[in-house]
Amino acid sequence: MNISVELTLSPLQDDYEPAIIDFIKKMRNYGFRVMETPLSTQVYGDYDEVMELLTEEIKNAFEAIDRGLIHIKIVKSDRSDYAADF
Numbered sequence: 001m002n003i004s005v006e007l008t009l010s011p012l013q014d015d016y017e018p019a020i021i022d023f024i025k026k027m028r029n030y031g032f033r034v035m036e037t038p039l040s041t042q043v044y045g046d047y048d049e050v051m052e053l054l055t056e057e058i059k060n061a062f063e064a065i066d067r068g069l070i071h072i073k074i075v076k077s078d079r080s081d082y083a084a085d086f
Helices: 017-028 047-064
Strands: 002-011 033-036 041-046 068-075
Touching (some): 002 017, 017 041
Antiparallel strands (some): 002 041
């Protein structure tokens, strides 16, 4: 089963950019389709594989910051080819 995941990592500290950049770079290294916007990162792929990746990398990201949160949206389908029609 394919899924689409939208993630927003928000370190609650002054020096937040390095943690976000590191998180995104790690997402790219797994071979999934990854798309970035100014507000979020989207990952597309097989449910089991993506969830395994997220479990590991969210833990790593939280260990690298003092305080923070992550917003996650998961859609049951591959929406990587979505284009607005308006």
